[in-house]
Amino acid sequence: MPDLGLEVLLKGRNLARLLGGLWVALRISLLSVAISIPAGILLGVVMTWKNPVTQALSRLYLEIIRIMPQLVLLFLVFFGTTRVFGWDLSGELSSVIVFTLWGTAEMGDLVRGALVSIPPHQYESAAALGLTERQTFFCVVLPQTVRRLIPLSINLITRMIKTTSLVLMIGVVEVLKVAQQIIEANRMSSPNAAFGVYLTVFMLYFLACWPISLLARRLEELWR
Amino acid sequence: MTKPLLTVEGLVKRYGEHTVLNGLDLTVREGEVVVIVGPSGCGKSTLLRCINALEPIQSGAVRLEVAPISRESRDLPALRQKVGMVFQSYELFPHLTVLDNVTLAPRKAQKRPRAEAEREALALLERVGLADRARDYPRQLSGGQKQRVAIVRALVMHPQVLLFDEVTAALDPEMVREVLDVLLDLARQGRTMLIVTIEMNFARAVADRVIFLDGGTIVEEAPPEEFFDHPKTPRAQKFLNTFTFDAVKRPHPSSLADPTT
Ligand SMILES: Nc1ncnc2c1ncn2[C@@H]1O[C@H](COP(=O)(O)OP(=O)(O)OP(=O)(O)O)[C@@H](O)[C@H]1O
Ligand SMILES: [Mg+2]
Numbered sequence: 001m002p003d004l005g006l007e008v009l010l011k012g013r014n015l016a017r018l019l020g021g022l023w024v025a026l027r028i029s030l031l032s033v034a035i036s037i038p039a040g041i042l043l044g045v046v047m048t049w050k051n052p053v054t055q056a057l058s059r060l061y062l063e064i065i066r067i068m069p070q071l072v073l074l075f076l077v078f079f080g081t082t083r084v085f086g087w088d089l090s091g092e093l094s095s096v097i098v099f100t101l102w103g104t105a106e107m108g109d110l111v112r113g114a115l116v117s118i119p120p121h122q123y124e125s126a127a128a129l130g131l132t133e134r135q136t137f138f139c140v141v142l143p144q145t146v147r148r149l150i151p152l153s154i155n156l157i158t159r160m161i162k163t164t165s166l167v168l169m170i171g172v173v174e175v176l177k178v179a180q181q182i183i184e185a186n187r188m189s190s191p192n193a194a195f196g197v198y199l200t201v202f203m204l205y206f207l208a209c210w211p212i213s214l215l216a217r218r219l220e221e222l223w224r
Numbered sequence: 225m226t227k228p229l230l231t232v233e234g235l236v237k238r239y240g241e242h243t244v245l246n247g248l249d250l251t252v253r254e255g256e257v258v259v260i261v262g263p264s265g266c267g268k269s270t271l272l273r274c275i276n277a278l279e280p281i282q283s284g285a286v287r288l289e290v291a292p293i294s295r296e297s298r299d300l301p302a303l304r305q306k307v308g309m310v311f312q313s314y315e316l317f318p319h320l321t322v323l324d325n326v327t328l329a330p331r332k333a334q335k336r337p338r339a340e341a342e343r344e345a346l347a348l349l350e351r352v353g354l355a356d357r358a359r360d361y362p363r364q365l366s367g368g369q370k371q372r373v374a375i376v377r378a379l380v381m382h383p384q385v386l387l388f389d390e391v392t393a394a395l396d397p398e399m400v401r402e403v404l405d406v407l408l409d410l411a412r413q414g415r416t417m418l419i420v421t422i423e424m425n426f427a428r429a430v431a432d433r434v435i436f437l438d439g440g441t442i443v444e445e446a447p448p449e450e451f452f453d454h455p456k457t458p459r460a461q462k463f464l465n466t467f468t469f470d471a472v473k474r475p476h477p478s479s480l481a482d483p484t485t
Contacts, residue, residue, distance in 0.1 A: 119315075121311070121313060121315045122315060122317065124278055124311075124315070125309075125311065125315040125316075125317075125374075126317075127278065127301075127304065128276055128278065128304060128307075128308075128309040128311075128378075129304070129305070129328075129329035129333065129377065129378070129381065130301045130302065130303075130304040130305030130306075130329060130333045130334075130381065131301065131328075131329055131332060131333050132301045132333070135332045135333060139328055139332055140317055140328075143319045144317075144318065144319050147319060223319070
């Protein structure tokens with residue numbers, strides 16, 4: 001059997017450090033998700049308004065966030081704000097800000113899409129039954145929108161978790177950064193460590209995202 | 225004669241430049257079943273939608289007893305509760321069970337207790353032969369069953385008048401009957417109904433009065449026997465002719481004539 005370099009994980013607290021790194025990544029992504037989802041729902045509702053001003057503004061926001069690579073956004077928030085405004089944001093806070101801006105934009109667009117995909121006839125039959133606009137929204141439109149949204153937003157959540165690997169670029173010590181440190185420290189004693197350690201990182205990401213995907217599939221079947 | 229329940233006066237409806245309804249007047253009395261027929265695109269659906277203020281109108285008025293039904297009415301939802309409407313494409317709420325589809329409006333709009341609404345819903349479902357489907361979702365039902373649920377969903381609100389827009393047009397032929405039977409049952413109960421249909425035999429059986437709509441106004445209006453057997457206007461005659469077919473394979477006398485002459 002080839003030497004996969006897995007033994008370095010058993011040295012000292014290396015495995016615990018990797019798990020700690022994973023926790024940092026999850027903390028950043030889950031906190032961002034927790035803010036992005038309600039903010040995205042609000043944004044999505046606003047995006048369906050026929051008001052040209054709110055339409056233009058939300059469109060602009062979405063396009064800017066989409067066009068800009070996440071890494072550039074991270075640099076902009078982490079380094080840029082220090083120079084220009086004199087803010088001293090920690091790497092983790094900067095990451096949460098960037099991921100929330102990104103998540104809100106994407107979630108907003110998903111919510112908008114789900115809202116406009118409810119056929120007009122659903123609104124009409126609710127109106128014909130004598131439901132008010134408010135009742136129609138909360139009892140007819142919203143539940144159907146949420147059902148359409150769950151699989152899409154879970155996909156977004158796993159994307160956000162995966163993209164946290166970028167935050168090592170602004171000095172946040174998350175799982176990938178820990179992996180690099182372990183490999184670096186063992187360059188001499190176990191030169192094959194890179195494979196084993198990155199494989200472990202892969203497994204950790206998989207274990208974090210897989211249950212979420214499973215949940216999405218279950219919900220989709222349940223609400224088909 | 226019973227009192228007028230639903231009144232339409234000088235109704236004008238345009239889509240852009242296209243005038244669909246051009247000053248239409250109509251009165252439906254309590255307990256009356258009025259059937260509306262007319263060529264495709266003459267505005268039958270539009271008329272029903274205007275009655276329920278689902279469409280903005282350009283001129284005229286719709287009244288339920290004395291209360292005007294318009295998009296400006298502040299109590300429009302309350303008025304619509306008194307006007308039941310069933311569409312061609314049923315449009316049940318896909319995320320709710322049959323029972324919840326039926327009880328949603330009574331519970332939310334009429335604030336009736338759940339137990340009472342469910343009791344009545346089940347009784348009505350029983351009456352249309354669907355009590356055993358109460359816990360199913362709409363996607364598990366056939367078109368005819370969905371349409372019967374849609375009718376029950378309207379009935380549970382205790383509407384004073386019911387509007388039906390070609391409720392069998394989207395159904396497979398073998399399911400048409402089960403839905404029409406429900407409508408006949410409602411007519412027997414003395415419900416006030418305004419029915420758009422292309423089922424001419426059904427129209428003849430159910431109607432107290434038939435209205436022929438064409439060119440944005442009522443062209444002819446008569447009891448069913450009179451309308452179907454002796455239509456007065458050429459336009460109604462032409463329309464009714466589209467429902468009859470001449471045999472094409474019957475030997476024609478002239479073609480049997482001696483070929484040599
Ligand atoms: N939303 C709309 N915008 C523009 N024109 C419309 C709209 N809805 C209906 N129309 C037009 O209004 C006219 C009447 O339509 P309506 O659906 O009321 O006819 P109908 O009598 O119900 O026909 P059918 O028998 O085919 O159901 C048609 O010419 C149609 O093209
Ligand atoms: Mg129609």
